[in-house]
Amino acid sequence: NAGVMQNPRHLVRRRGQEARLRCSPMKGHSHVYWYRQLPEEGLKFMVYLQKENIIDESGMPKERFSAEFPKEGPSILRIQQVVRGDSAAYFCASLPGIDNEQFFGPGTRLTVL
Amino acid sequence: QKEVEQNSGPLSVPEGAIASLNCTYSDRVSQSFFWYRQYSGKSPELIMSIYSNGDKEDGRFTAQLNKASQYVSLLIRDSQPSDSATYLCAVGWKEYGNKLVFGAGTILRVKS
Numbered sequence: 001n002a003g004v005m006q007n008p009r010h011l012v013r014r015r016g017q018e019a020r021l022r023c024s025p026m027k028g029h030s031h032v033y034w035y036r037q038l039p040e041e042g043l044k045f046m047v048y049l050q051k052e053n054i055i056d057e058s059g060m061p062k063e064r065f066s067a068e069f070p071k072e073g074p075s076i077l078r079i080q081q082v083v084r085g086d087s088a089a090y091f092c093a094s095l096p097g098i099d100n101e102q103f104f105g106p107g108t109r110l111t112v113l
Numbered sequence: 114q115k116e117v118e119q120n121s122g123p124l125s126v127p128e129g130a131i132a133s134l135n136c137t138y139s140d141r142v143s144q145s146f147f148w149y150r151q152y153s154g155k156s157p158e159l160i161m162s163i164y165s166n167g168d169k170e171d172g173r174f175t176a177q178l179n180k181a182s183q184y185v186s187l188l189i190r191d192s193q194p195s196d197s198a199t200y201l202c203a204v205g206w207k208e209y210g211n212k213l214v215f216g217a218g219t220i221l222r223v224k225s
Contacts, residue, residue: 033212042217043157043201048210056210091156093213101147102213104156 004029004094004105005074012111013082021077021108025094032075033102034067037089046090049075082112115140117204119216128225132189136202136216139183145205146178147213148187150198157201161187192223 005024045059049069069075093102116139149157163176203213
């Protein structure tokens with residue numbers, strides 16, 4: 001079974017550009033969570049999505065960040081007008097149902113120059 | 114504010130010893146508890162989950178949960194240098210969609 005896939009694995013952007021991070025959940029998984037890990041810090045929840053629905057976005061910054069999980073295709077985390085403070089590792093996790101264990105993808109390491 | 118606390122370490126143990134990692138959490142209604150291992154530059158890897166009071170064993174790993182004391186621990190028997198990593202304690206709350214709240218992690222170093 002293929003695990004959770006994320007791409008790109010590394011992304012470099014200049015300040016003001018847009019970053020698009022993709023997460024393809026494991027087959028059969030319809031729940032996706034995004035987490036961010038700042039340098040030397042722990043993982044922080046950002047957003048929880050099911051197909052075509054945002055369930056909980058309480059961890060998302062109010063501006064510049066958005067997420068979607070369309071009926072077809074991967075989940076996308078979009079960061080507009082990136083700033084240096086956005087440099088971090090972004091992980092997604094998927095699971096088949098709400099009561100299951102979360103399995104993480106390899107992450108996207110975003111560097112903002 | 115739901116919080117998960119871990120000693121950041123580093124915890125150093127000799128090869129073959131038992132490593133004991135501890136975690137406390139702030140809310141009595143927490144329902145699911147996880148230990149993840151994270152090597153430097155890598156993603157978290159789930160090693161144990163526990164949902165009810167008591168012990169759960171899987172190979173060299175034992176998770177212990179005490180909901181009354183709001184305490185969860187991970188024991189690693191016969192520690193190996195390859196166990197050297199950061200261990201993340203995570204707690205899930207069903208009423209919050211089971212999003213995970215992570216501790217800051219404990220760095221474990223196993224010396225050969």
